[in-house]
Amino acid sequence: MNSKILKQELLAPGHMGCPGCGASLVMRYVLEVLGPKTMVVMPAGCWPTFVGLYPSTCLRVPVMSVPFATTAMAAAGVRASLNRQGKGDTNVLAWAGDGGTFDIGLQALSGAAEKNTDLIYVCYDNEAYMNTGIQRSSATPPGCWTTTTPASAPKVEPKKNIVEIMAAHRIPYAATASVGYPRDLMEKVEKAKGLKGTRFLHILASCPTGWRHETELTMEVARKAVECRAFPLYEVWDGVRWSLTPMVAKTPVADYLNMQGRFKGMTAPQREVFQTWVNEDWERLREKCGDNQAA
Amino acid sequence: MKKVIMGTETAALAAVLARVQVVAAYPITPQTVTVEELSDYIGKGELDAEYITVESEHSAMAACVGASATGSRAFTATSSQGLALMHEMLHHAAGGRLPIVMLNANRALSPPWNLYCDHTDSLSQRDTGWVQYYCCDVQDVMDSTFIAYRVAEKVMLPVMINLDGFYLTHTSEVIDVPDQEEVDRYLPPYDPVDKVDVDNPSTYGCVCGADLFSSLKYRRQMDTLAVEQAWQEASDEFAARFGRSHAPVQGHNLDDAEVVIVTIGTAGGAAQLAADALRKEGVVAGSLNLAMVRPFPHQSFRQAVSGAKHLVVLDRDVSYGGEGIVAQEIKSCLYGKSSAQVHGFIAGAGGMDITEELLADMTREALGGQKQGLELGDSIWIKVLP
Numbered sequence: 001m002n003s004k005i006l007k008q009e010l011l012a013p014g015h016m017g018c019p020g021c022g023a024s025l026v027m028r029y030v031l032e033v034l035g036p037k038t039m040v041v042m043p044a045g046c047w048p049t050f051v052g053l054y055p056s057t058c059l060r061v062p063v064m065s066v067p068f069a070t071t072a073m074a075a076a077g078v079r080a081s082l083n084r085q086g087k088g089d090t091n092v093l094a095w096a097g098d099g100g101t102f103d104i105g106l107q108a109l110s111g112a113a114e115k116n117t118d119l120i121y122v123c124y125d126n127e128a129y130m131n132t133g134i135q136r137s138s139a140t141p142p143g144c145w146t147t148t149t150p151a152s153a154p155k156v157e158p159k160k161n162i163v164e165i166m167a168a169h170r171i172p173y174a175a176t177a178s179v180g181y182p183r184d185l186m187e188k189v190e191k192a193k194g195l196k197g198t199r200f201l202h203i204l205a206s207c208p209t210g211w212r213h214e215t216e217l218t219m220e221v222a223r224k225a226v227e228c229r230a231f232p233l234y235e236v237w238d239g240v241r242w243s244l245t246p247m248v249a250k251t252p253v254a255d256y257l258n259m260q261g262r263f264k265g266m267t268a269p270q271r272e273v274f275q276t277w278v279n280e281d282w283e284r285l286r287e288k289c290g291d292n293q294a295a
Numbered sequence: 296m297k298k299v300i301m302g303t304e305t306a307a308l309a310a311v312l313a314r315v316q317v318v319a320a321y322p323i324t325p326q327t328v329t330v331e332e333l334s335d336y337i338g339k340g341e342l343d344a345e346y347i348t349v350e351s352e353h354s355a356m357a358a359c360v361g362a363s364a365t366g367s368r369a370f371t372a373t374s375s376q377g378l379a380l381m382h383e384m385l386h387h388a389a390g391g392r393l394p395i396v397m398l399n400a401n402r403a404l405s406p407p408w409n410l411y412c413d414h415t416d417s418l419s420q421r422d423t424g425w426v427q428y429y430c431c432d433v434q435d436v437m438d439s440t441f442i443a444y445r446v447a448e449k450v451m452l453p454v455m456i457n458l459d460g461f462y463l464t465h466t467s468e469v470i471d472v473p474d475q476e477e478v479d480r481y482l483p484p485y486d487p488v489d490k491v492d493v494d495n496p497s498t499y500g501c502v503c504g505a506d507l508f509s510s511l512k513y514r515r516q517m518d519t520l521a522v523e524q525a526w527q528e529a530s531d532e533f534a535a536r537f538g539r540s541h542a543p544v545q546g547h548n549l550d551d552a553e554v555v556i557v558t559i560g561t562a563g564g565a566a567q568l569a570a571d572a573l574r575k576e577g578v579v580a581g582s583l584n585l586a587m588v589r590p591f592p593h594q595s596f597r598q599a600v601s602g603a604k605h606l607v608v609l610d611r612d613v614s615y616g617g618e619g620i621v622a623q624e625i626k627s628c629l630y631g632k633s634s635a636q637v638h639g640f641i642a643g644a645g646g647m648d649i650t651e652e653l654l655a656d657m658t659r660e661a662l663g664g665q666k667q668g669l670e671l672g673d674s675i676w677i678k679v680l681p
């Protein structure tokens with residue numbers, strides 16, 4: 001990976017995240033494309049706690065950490081300020097977890113997207129509030145164990161579809177990607193970089209600590225999620241033109257679920273619910289995409 | 296140039312003359328005119344700034360934080376519910392040492408809904424680390440905005456300029472509007488030593504250890520306490536250039552005063568009249584307009600009331616379970632340093648006017664005269680239903 005794809009390496013060795021952290025790799029790939037002229041704005045979550053104990057930092061770009069609900073709007077302030085200073089060519093990277101995006105930060109994100117604020121927003125999705133110890137978010141899949149959805153009180157709701165919400169803002173570009181497919185991820189960042197306005201990337205970031213899988217399986221789990229269509233890859237242009245990313249043939253969700261401790265306690269009916277959610281979302285997506293498939 | 300202008304319009308014009316670079320704000324009565332005027336100034340090109348029409352006050356302050364941390368002069372305006380919604384961000388802006396200036400129109404907090412003046416909104420934010428200044432008239436709104444940026448950018452702390460809802464926000468007065476060149480000479484462009492910058496990558500606000508954390512708090516307290524002096528100096532220089540002073544403590548006939556009526560905001564005018572009337576009755580009275588509440592101007596306040604035996608303190612606010620917040624602050628300032636008696640009165644909230652007569656009657660009661668209100672805890676409540 002190092003020698004073949006990464007040239008700039010803006011993530012220095014020695015971050016304080018868990019071994020095998022998918023979210024740290026997502027940053028590595030995203031910054032590889034965006035380059036050193038990038039300002040990162042991130043809220044509470046795993047990232048600002050593992051970026052380094054001040055004054056140490058594992059990133060070779062500036063990082064502003066802001067309150068949990070504010071990522072997109074704090075980034076909008078940075079954008080306005082840089083524009084006013086004639087620095088329109090500096091990338092503003094708003095960077096938040098699923099909690100900071102799907103839940104508490106959604107209002108600010110909508111506010112920024114509605115004005116098509118010129119920034120790249122990356123949601124690294126590990127499907128729970130990991131930093132506070134694995135609690136459910138609205139990105140948590142149904143039947144998945146978290147500390148607030150224990151076996152005694154399981155989550156029944158499907159995962160919220162954040163890309164549909166962002167597409168409804170008619171932003172120029174929204175896409176999903178998985179840390180398991182770095183090349184595709186980076187190509188999508190490249191496309192986002194070439195556009196102006198609000199660009200939204202929803203990136204699956206496997207998390208050995210919260211998902212209860214072996215640290216060496218980070219990439220594989222993230223690929224399996226795509227293969228079984230629990231996390232399909234696609235792009236949306238201007239909120240209306242949907243296009244599927246070519247993916248390998250569909251595999252059973254069981255292959256994905258069985259790799260992770262967080263799904264271990266699922267009952268047969270819960271597995272049914274999970275499969276139904278995956279199938280229905282996949283059908284809806286196929287309908288929206290029609291014959292469109294990215295080359 | 297002389298101009299007849301309203302408080303909220305003045306705040307917008309002052310922001311224009313201060314050449315703010317990023318404005319992020321959300322409308323709320325009675326501040327709204329300020330954000331409307333600023334959109335128009337920027338729209339017409341009379342102010343070269345970026346305007347972010349945010350979706351909430353929490354976001355307004357978030358955007359100001361982003362702008363200020365990257366080296367732009369940021370401005371916002373709010374009131375009551377909006378200020379309360381911003382609470383988390385107020386701590387963040389002050390902790391981040393960002394010299395943002397914000398207008399707050401003092402208004403009651405719900406429930407029940409009431410749009411009129413009440414100081415509980417801003418006073419209940421006094422521990423967030425913002426400098427708090429309370430304007431007494433429209434000229435004060437204009438001038439204190441320039442002083443605020445001067446002080447904020449020197450000590451690297453945010454400043455909240457407070458205007459009594461309606462009494463000041465919606466009152467028009469004849470004021471002196473300084474020329475742009477004069478303001479530019481007083482207020483140079485914002486050029487911070489430190490900012491978030493791609494040429495010098497570092498982290499802002501991530502995690503730090505206990506020693507550094509405590510040291511940062513200590514430094515912040517040190518710098519906040521220094522604001523009393525910094526503001527006084529900035530006000531003195533302003534007075535030298537423009538002939539008007541806006542000190543943290545503004546006294547009226549205090550030299551020999553045995554009784555001092557203390558107010559914040561617009562009630563200062565009525566307090567002066569009340570003190571003058573009481574003098575005619577033989578009461579050696581003066582009045583004190585406490586313009587700065589945070590940092591509490593300990594030195595100037597103690598000095599100003601050093602000869603007083605009675606302080607009659609008006610609170611348009613209350614700290615439930617405690618007493619009036621201004622009275623509390625004054626007691627804390629004078630504890631062990633003065634034997635003056637502090638008489639706390641709670642009045643003037645939700646649209647109740649504070650008149651010269653009301654303040655004179657309160658003073659008479661403090662000196663043993665007829666009861667005016669209901670005693671409760673350490674305060675006397677005026678015009679309340681028993």
Ligand SMILES: Cc1ncc(C[n+]2csc(CCOP(=O)(O)OP(=O)(O)O)c2C)c(N)n1
Pocket residue numbers: 044045046047067068069096097098099100101126128129130131132137
């Ligand atoms: C206003 C506020 N509420 C709650 C918290 C506590 N908190 C910090 S991080 C976090 C969860 C973050 O989850 P997510 O955004 O998914 O990021 P992750 O930890 O998974 O990286 C919570 C609840 C906070 N910092 N601020």
Ligand code: SF4
Pocket residue numbers: 016017018019020021022023024046050126130131206207208209210
């Ligand atoms: S809990 Fe998960 S997301 Fe957080 S640092 Fe560990 S592996 Fe990464």
Ligand SMILES: [Mg+2]
Pocket residue numbers: 097098099124125126127128129130
């Ligand atoms: Mg998460």
